[in-house]
Amino acid sequence: MRYIKHLLVLLTAITLTSCNFTENIYINEDGSGKFSIEMDGSQLMSMMPEDSLKTQKAMDSTYSFKQILEEKKDSISKLPKEQQERLKKLENFNIRTVMNPEKKEFMFSMNTDFKTVSDLQDAMSTMSTVQGASKAGKDMMPGGGFGDNNSELKYFYDGKKFTRKATVLKKDILEVEEDSMKQAMNMFYESSTYTVKYHFPKKVKKVSVESAMYSEDRKTITIEFPFSDYMKEPEKLNFEVEFEK
Template sequence: MKLYKLLSFSFLIATLTSCTVTENMYVNDNGNGKFSVDIDGSSLMAMAGDQLGDQMGADAKKNIDSTFTFKQLFEEKKDSIAKLSPESQKELKKLENYTVNTKMNGEKKEFLMAFSTDFKNVNELHDVLQSLSALQKLEGAGSPATPFGNGLGNNNSNLSYSYDGKKFTRKALIDKQKLAEKAKDSSADMSKMIFASSSYTIKYHFPKKVKKVSNPSALFSEDRKTITIQYPFTDYMENPDKLNFDVEFEK
């Protein structure tokens, strides 16, 4: 299965059902670390795996364990990318260092998808799902709608992270102009229905003990170095600034 076809097929599964999206971050003492966004759409496989296989054809019935980089995918689609606007090309460029791993097993009723990367500083990171929404443009004008066009990740905000050893901040700034345009989009209600039972979980691992988190819903690990916060996916889509918070560390 070609890389873009696999990615499109995988996203179609993720957007057909309730799924759990987990944003994982591991920060080291020197500020570098690992980051991933993990999507678990196993509930669809459990409920309708056989029917899905019948609808999607032979590829859907195969057990898949695939790993590739966006750099490979962009090489495959370089001619299409060259035709995109500079803005879209810039958005896709943000994904270049990410690795994609997809696991699908019909017998185990399992569907897992992960986008991961290493970083030198947390301020390099961005909203992966937002960048993924730009992939819909690779198909070209007049092409059938792709799974990336259903609104997944397009929450009309700019996400940034900062960490100086004393404080960590996750902050999404809403683009009011894009938000107003989205309000006129008739597909917004459909996206809301699709993601109504999905969740967005943040799980961050720090090298120091956490003193306090500005979000009162945060759960702490026993050693207070890991925090977990769960939100409805509709908050991520409609009110991304609700996922903003600050973390202060013990001295």
Template structure:
């Protein structure tokens, strides 16, 4: 299947239905780990049947289990990328090692998409979700360029993670300049309507037992090494700093 056809359909489904987005981080003893964002649109897959057929034709009847890297995507679009500014090209390079995996079955009513990458230090993941919004510059209109749609990641904040073995922090700082620009925009904000019934889940696994978490809604795994926090997707878009929290570990 062509990469852009797959990305185009994933955006279509995410805008037609409610989805669950899960931001996963796994940190190992030596500080390395894995970052991923999962999009699950399975619950309302049946609602997109007609649109799926229109977008994908005979491909809609096939079960899909497909993977590709952004490096492959960028190679196919290298001429377009060469015309972008050095700043945008630098941002895109951050995504090269990310893998996009898609599992889809119209018969099983399943649609799962995962965007993932390994890291040497969680600090490498600064602003990585915001970088996804740069993908739309690869094409005019660009919605199909990003696996989760052009709105995903573009929530007017700068996100950072820190981990030193004693504490972990997730911190989104509101970009007041971007927020002011958004306020001047008279165009309707479709993201609120599109994602009104979607959820955004944080699920982080650490190599040490957790002593305490600043968010009172955090759920612990039995071994107290994993926490899960669920938010409405509108919080992720409109109040990204509400997802901030700190973790302290047992000695």
């Protein structure tokens, strides 16, 4: 309950500040690697009233989806078969939540190892399934996840090029009247950022996004996007990377 109370207070601060989201991919010579997505909500913490911060306890917890799937197996067994299979794709993901009221820090991250980037196919849309499709799903993602942007995300890497491609699932979305919460979320999207930071075993020749920044050895690229693009126009985050021979 204390954790839920904390999140509710964070939501009230959404219109006043922002969050930074970072998607990291590390690719090794053999195509295997690590994937993580992180949310830095420290600015939200900084907006919380001091009285509220005093009631919170510091925490640093790490757990795996495999554990959660086992704990929630009775609830999950009642879900449609297709959804159960999608949830199973997350069993190798680990979740870490760090909250330090004294330092006004709040971090939420998910990470996994992969044998090939194809193992990451639909990872983000699967996370969205966890967040919103059922009570069981919401219980499994106490941090609220990273937002369902109504797209299917795929990665490709063959040593010569790398691509990140999101495809919007539904083009015709009915406009609904904006209530105060939706307006607040839109303001949050506009003020937040979504950064991709990819680390490759080869030097990058060029990236199809002009704003891409390169590390000194040209093996790491960093691209910052408005979070509103990630949520509303995910195809704007599509790009291709070419490597030096």
